[in-house]
Amino acid sequence: MVGKTESQNGAVKATAAPAMNLESDLFSNFSFKSFKLKTKQQELLLRVSILGLVYILAFITRLFSVLRYESMIHEFDPYFNYRTTLFLTEKGFYEFWNWFDSESWYPLGRIIGGTLYPGLMVTAAFIYWTLRFLRFAVHIREVCVLTAPFFASNTTVVAYFFGKEIWDSGAGLVAAAFIAICPGYISRSVAGSYDNEGVAIFALLLTFYLFVKAVNTGSLAWALASAFGYFYMVSAWGGYVFIINLIPLYVLVLLITGRYSMRLYVAYNCMYVLGMLLAMQIRFVGFQHVQSGEHMAAMGVFFLMQVFYFLDWVKYMLSDTKLFQAFLRITVTSAVAVGALALGVGTASGYISPWTGRFYSLLDPTYAKDNIPIIASVSEHQPTAWSSFMFDFHILLFLFPAGLYFCFKKLSDATIFIVMYGLTSMYFAGVMVRLILVATPAVCLISAIAVSATIKNLTSLLRTKSKTAVAGSSKGTGGSKASSKASFDQSQPFQKNGAIALLLGAFYLLSKYATHCTWVTSEAYSSPSIVLAARGAHGNRVIFDDYREAYFWLRQNTPPDAKVMSWWDYGYQITAMGNRTVIVDNNTWNNTHIATVGRAMSSYEDEAYEIMRSLDVDYVLVVFGGVTGYSSDDINKFLWMVRIGGGVFPVIKEPDYLVNGDYRVDKGAAPKMLNCLMYKLSYYRFGELVTEYGKPPGYDRARGVEIGNKDIKLEHLEEAFTTSNWIVRIYKVKPPNNRW
């Protein structure tokens, strides 16, 4: 496949990346005499082998977590995906599609088929079935663990073709290499991170690439392929909304800048109509494409395209320009009026739903904080700090503007697209940490253009020096390059040295990037967060496997229909690993239900007992880091429970838990804080324990204070299990006392 496209395009374009030429020159020294005849083949070989190496690199760099820990599913959401994939492979597709899951959101339950993006699970199951068919006796867990790295590898190939489409094959190769190791992408695609984003970034980039290809060629086939890419994206991730808004925006920009063409008309109409129809097949998305405010831009642009086409046709038919001007005015006014009226009526009648809170919070970073505490409580929804940009992009952050410069210099339909993609996604990346992921492909591509164009210029300078006559004419394809060469021609004496120095500098930067990426991957993004590792006193590695200890205990030693109440973070893990029913989980669709749990956690024990009785709770699970110094435990998350609970039940008031605005757990803490359920469950009998030498008993290592309430008595609950490092504590809700 790779080779085929290469050979065709190579014949048409007759461009060869200088970087590649340099290497093929090096290569040629060892080659036979007849190499001149085979330059093209050698270049193809080099390109394919580089791409192959990048493909492998992208896969193996994501395996740190498997090597360091084990082949396991990470984090929170992936556990749900894993559980559903397991169900899919065991019960088949129709059972999966009609699955009503009574193990989550007790007593409401959850219609799984209608509330998830099935793309990831179906993909993994398909890979699993294929391997099984080929008699590879793999376990579904291994498939799930390696799905994200596999798709990351595929993304590098797409990035190569995309880079080739917008710039040249050199830029494509650099882009593939960049995206293979870019931490912004690795953070969501290490082995074990079995989440929608793992396949969605591949689908996103594929859709964009195919669409740009369709716009460039005007071919129905590519537009159709792009529609299927879009369908895959819709099936995989809610981030498809970005595509369905970016592409119309891009079309609009092309229309405004006078770049309307038949190619664009074919590409957009085919992609939009088919993409929309296909997307409606996903039950979770349903009719949103025609009913939700977030998708209206695409529809508006679709009608605008028709108006444009119609006007074009009228212009062609009418010879009189004056008459056409008048016609234009009337048509545009009436079209806009009809569109606005339709939107107004649709919104007013409730047919078109207004924008959702998540969408608002994307456009306005402060929205969530004021209105939706549950979105604001998630750490990955916080606005991005500069340091995390630097952490995730490293040199790409500096190369990005340079790439934009190159793009603007050689403006085409394709470069306009990548510029718009880059700018919009960078804005969103600034709003939410997790959206750095969406920006990563654009940043990699644009930076790759910068790197490729710079190195191309520099190497061609080096080469013109040695063989002035040959290189000048044959390599002059890009206008930008010719001009830059002209400017360099004036400073002949330092030209070569300067070019060498700059090349060395570029290689230094790139090698730094590679080391940084590897370091970030190994240090920051390869921890499964289920198993915690720490350094012991003698430098040995200490493993805290408390989560799985607790979940496995639940799985083995509680009645199969036991209901477990915990904060929603642990819901997916409890259902997947503990195989028990939970009250709330990470699919935060019902704010009231979560608020009820938040209320129970922040009430006094007897009030909480009433709530727990009404929810049929059998066990309560809390996460506590006071013994190990694990800081992301429930006590530190507690204020969010209070806020979310208080958002629905005004009985819960945040100031009751604070002392002069300070959040404390020691003796000076608020009395309500010292006696609420969460405090009691976290610190029950903790006052008897000496955690650190030289500190009083009941010293909380996560917060560095001695706790304020050491004499905790539980009336309606009893300790059922506490893990060896106390990280997870499980309490049993006692049945009500006998009345007689």
Added chain:
Amino acid sequence: MEALLRPRIMLSLTIILIPIFLFISGASSHQIRINNAERRIDLSTHIVKVFLTLKVENTGKTSASEILLAFPPTQVDHLAFLEALAATGKKKKKTYVSLAVKPTQLPDAPNETNYYTIVLANPLNTGETATLEILYILTHSLEPFPVEISQSESQLVYYRDSALILSPYHIKQQTTFIKIPSNKVESFTRVEPTDRAGNELKYGPYEDRPPYSYSPLLVHFENNNPFSVVEELVREVEISHWGNLQITEQYKLAHAGARHKGIFSRVDYQSKPTFSGVSSFKHLLARLPPRVHSVYYRDEIGNISTSHLRADSWKISELEIEPRYPLFGGWRATFVIGYGLPLEDFLFESSDGRRYLNFTFGCPLVETVVDKLTIKVVLPEGAKGPSAVVPFPVEQRLETKYSYLDVVGRTVVVLEKKNVVPVHNIPFQVYYTFKPIFMLAEPMMLASAFFLFFTACVAYLHVDLSIRK
């Protein structure tokens, strides 16, 4: 209360029934007499071992070749192992000959008594005596009482038996010794003469007891040894003729002692290990064959990081495993242990050209009862004519398994046995024929697949498929 009533009822039943048995019992019973019987019951772990020494004499007219052993129905269900040896020679030059034992049904068995027949090597002529050493092992015979205990209590159990040995023969003199793990005994039935010295109870000697004498006996004592029971164990032994034997063992472990009641307090468990959770257990020891490699220990949700392997190239390797949490009474844990072994230690060629696997039956965990053991021997693809030789009765069947790159599937010899105790850890053999050429099938398949792939690539690059010219 109920537990106390039951022995009484049994006792009264026995008293009523004994005279009836005397009349029914067959002619063969009369000609054998047991001169001296000594029984030692070892209750130190949850596996009850009974050593019985019988001095039998033929007092009848004809020679006898069979000796009957009688078991009450409650014991027969828990009988895991029975072995009889005939001792010959005098004191120092004693040699033991293993005797065949088979279950027997007698038409006139009183009160559902079950019998086992010991077939003597040499028939016992009139007036001759013989010494039989019998070992039998009972599982699930210690009944926790109280049934539920809290974390701070220690575990007390009941053991029920008869002070008199149940036998279809007249016993002239008999003594029973019961060994208990510690000297903490709550109560024990007195059937005079009864004596207690430290951790040993002595019943008898009793003189001249008629056949089917029965005198219920109940010992209530402390036993904090781990009651580790594997409810189901599936051991899969996969033979690869490339030099590896891969073992995968799936355990469903349970603590079969007194159920845990109420709270589990980590503070108490960590700070007072001698008072808190004494009947629970944290570690298990598995004895693996020497030269074991690539050992793993995991469960459905991943690797369990608490295990230690003491591997020695010549001795037995010891794997100390720790379930994710300490097991209290009634708690369960499932896990998988897997390891590889060098094939040359276990696979041999027999004289008739067939190959045979010589592997240990039973469970590698020390002092553990397995309620249901399934051994699956996965033969390499292309192996033919499998047959298993096991020294005791097991259920056998064949299955087919598909593993990596299998086309026709691998033959699996499945051996099933219930109630397995450590004495069952003896070798068994699986014979089969295998042509070494089959070893090359899978590499050849892979090589040809790659070859085809590259050929297809080359062809694709060189053929112009475009419609336009």
